[in-house]
Amino acid sequence: MYKVVLDVMGGDLAPLSTLKGAQLALQKFPDLHLCLVGKKSVLKDFEGLKRVSLYYTEEVVGMEESPKDVLKKKKDASIFKGLEILKSGEAQAFVSAGNSGAVVAGAIFILGRLEGVRRPAIATLIPSLKDPFVLIDAGANVDSKPFDLFQFGVMGSIFIEKIWKRKNPKIALLSIGEESGKGNILVKKAHQLFINSDLNYLGNIESKDIFRGEIDVVVCDGFIGNICLKLSEGLAEVILEMLKNEVKNSFLYLLGMRLAEGAIKNFKKKADWREHGGAPLLGVKGNVIIAHGRSDAIAIANAIKVAVNFIKFNLVEELEKAIIETLKVEEEP
Amino acid sequence: MYKVVLDVMGGDLAPLSTLKGAQLALQKFPDLHLCLVGKKSVLKDFEGLKRVSLYYTEEVVGMEESPKDVLKKKKDASIFKGLEILKSGEAQAFVSAGNSGAVVAGAIFILGRLEGVRRPAIATLIPSLKDPFVLIDAGANVDSKPFDLFQFGVMGSIFIEKIWKRKNPKIALLSIGEESGKGNILVKKAHQLFINSDLNYLGNIESKDIFRGEIDVVVCDGFIGNICLKLSEGLAEVILEMLKNEVKNSFLYLLGMRLAEGAIKNFKKKADWREHGGAPLLGVKGNVIIAHGRSDAIAIANAIKVAVNFIKFNLVEELEKAIIETLKVEEEP
Structure with a gap:
């Protein structure tokens, strides 16, 4: 079973897009388990469903908020709560169409960088x-x-x-x-x-x-x-x-x-x-997929698919090996 | 009479495009005088024409040549010879569709920067x-x-x-x-x-x-x-x-x-x-218009038109005044 956290509150079209995207993904991938993070009122249709775990939070990061501010002031927001679930080992990947600056800042702060990585990067x-x-x-x-x-x-x-x-x-x-x-x-x-x-x-x-x-x-x-x-x-x-x-x-x-x-x-x-299902943040200790802010249900389902592939192919481990190799190359002064 | 230097040798389609462009411009603008710089063989059809002066050189800067190298090795190339004509006061503007790096380097070296300008820039x-x-x-x-x-x-x-x-x-x-x-x-x-x-x-x-x-x-x-x-x-x-x-x-x-x-x-x-007729290099002591490398006759004629407008509206003087104003703004450390 592949366990993926989805930030249900993130994205311009959320939570409609994320809820529909979650349904689509569960239908398409029988070996997928989703950890949904969001407001209790939003998640009520998913209560009691198989292959679904629910995590409640009433805090949400706005699309235009400053990443630095929210990291301090909204520690319980869906993005950060989702990353904590990933870090705890309850899930193996994280997907959000929310404030991408907050996802990057949260991932670096909560998960940490892979050994040897100076700057994690978004691959689109x-x-x-x-x-x-x-x-x-x-x-x-x-x-x-x-x-x-x-x-x-x-x-x-x-x-x-x-x-x-x-x-x-x-x-x-x-x-x-x-x-x-x-x-x-x-x-x-x-x-x-x-x-x-x-x-x-x-x-x-x-x-x-x-x-x-x-x-x-x-x-x-x-x-x-x-x-x-x-x-x-x-x-x-x-x-x-x-x-x-x-x-x-x-x-x-x-x-x-x-x-x-x-x-x-x-x-x-x-x-x-x-x-293409969103852009991964490469170089942090965990599979983090940033979906486009304008993601609809199809885009969310595709991002979840990419997250599953990250788990399947051990991407973090592969990156770690490759990054350690780079440290042998000396930088020009 | 507005006197414009045209580098006849510069551009992917030169000298056909530049020669035709020169003809077009002379037809369109009765108060235009063109100073054509190029190989003698190329310029023969313009011999003896009114409102035209010819300047011969056999040296040409290639589109891919390094600006630094050519500034040293090809001092007599059409780009640099054209800029010298502008500097001497025989003409009031310069147009080239040739190697734009060489035009920028040549303009800075031959004409010099306006007082107070740190870096001349291309406006497109x-x-x-x-x-x-x-x-x-x-x-x-x-x-x-x-x-x-x-x-x-x-x-x-x-x-x-x-x-x-x-x-x-x-x-x-x-x-x-x-x-x-x-x-x-x-x-x-x-x-x-x-x-x-x-x-x-x-x-x-x-x-x-x-x-x-x-x-x-x-x-x-x-x-x-x-x-x-x-x-x-x-x-x-x-x-x-x-x-x-x-x-x-x-x-x-x-x-x-x-x-x-x-x-x-x-x-x-x-x-x-x-x-739109090419992009001016702003911040040097003279009217310099860089036409697109792929310029055809129409593009060359339009670049010449822009050059005429630069002369007409005293652009260099206007820039100089404005730049001196900028020096009052202190840069943050």
Whole structure:
């Protein structure tokens, strides 16, 4: 039995999305046991169900609250209570679509970092013309150091190899030119660390090329990763909006667009972050999956599926082994 | 008469694009005089023409060459020769679609920085759902300091006010959250400088919102700006490619897409960097316009038009005044 904690209160569409997502996941995965954390009134339909444990708390972290503040003031909030259940060993993975800053801060504070990990990082899957690729760090750390980027590459590589079954993943550093001399100080120093490692490191990649799908793991600082992630989301929406505005100008266009609508729907599905089931926080002592704040029931169920795979493939152990290896690589001064 | 130097050798499509662009510009603007710099064989059709001066050089900077190397080894290359003409006073503006790193390095070395400017920056116009906005710095400086970002904001603001006639431009800092506490060290410190200034500063903007067109000047470090710029270009291409792949799967879709094609063409035109005529390098002692490497004749002619406007509205003088004002703002330690 795989035991996964779900923060029922987290997410823009919670608790409806999380409750429905929990039901979906229980139907789909017969070897799943869910530990649901949330308000008593919200959880009443799950009372007495098989393969479900309920944990009550009346405290909730808002989506816009400062992680530092809530860690002090709301110790009993569903996110932190859920992480405590994971830490106690009653469950093997944790899923939340709540305040991602609070999940990161809580996971580091409650679970702790894996031995040797300087900065845990968020690994996000992004659709491309071929298979999705991992962007790491997608926002857990701003102001990373070169050795942090190197560890992000190692962790992202393990994640895509073990969970998504890609052998010998291709890693690249996000920069402003493909040539090895191009980039800021951070990227230039990280480049040296990768070059000296045994990883399948292909050098720099420019942002315009990441969606081509030639690279499995794109490594960057969390400030830049988060900006890239949100830029892609925003631009995709704006492009579809601009196309819609264009077709309004002519009946013929409108007709054509109606016919093409099915294609656009298919395309949207392919580019949909919901299909990929959330982003893991790699480098903490436990399986922590951060679902998108806008997650609906399907996205929550997919995040739970990813959490099950983390348990199945012993991801934390695999990461720990790999991270200890990185400590042999000496950082340039 | 407005005198503009054009580097005829620079650009992926040069010299065909630059020669045609020069012709176009001469037709369109009767008060334009062009100083064309390039190989003698390339310039022969312009011999003896009115409103044209020819400057010969056989040396050319390749698109992939290192700016530092060429500054030493190819002092007579068309980019540097063109900048010398500008410096001598024979012309009042310079346009090149060549190696942008070499243009930046050459402009700083040959023309020098305006008094008080720490780092000249590239200002790029980007299309949005409303009017285009300025992204500054788009790639001249990696590893910027807080005060650099502040000066980028000042210069970007002058540019969009004087050249694009927008009163009291709205400025925002690119960050990973709208709240003033969010961002990396650089952004947090720059935020303080903007807050303490008289600029129309609206705080942080998230990357997903920049295309909404609510902000006139989006300020960021050049590493991040360049990554955003290229990400947008790459993603727009990939989205249209994905849509095309989708519609291949059905005759009905294909029919619909054919009908909608006109709309997509219109959309592409709106999102086309060629329409905006290149990006100025702000903060050097002279009007320097960097056209896109892929510029065709229309893009070159538009860049020349922007150069003329720089002359017309005394942009260098305006920038100098504004920059001297910035020196009164003290940087936080």
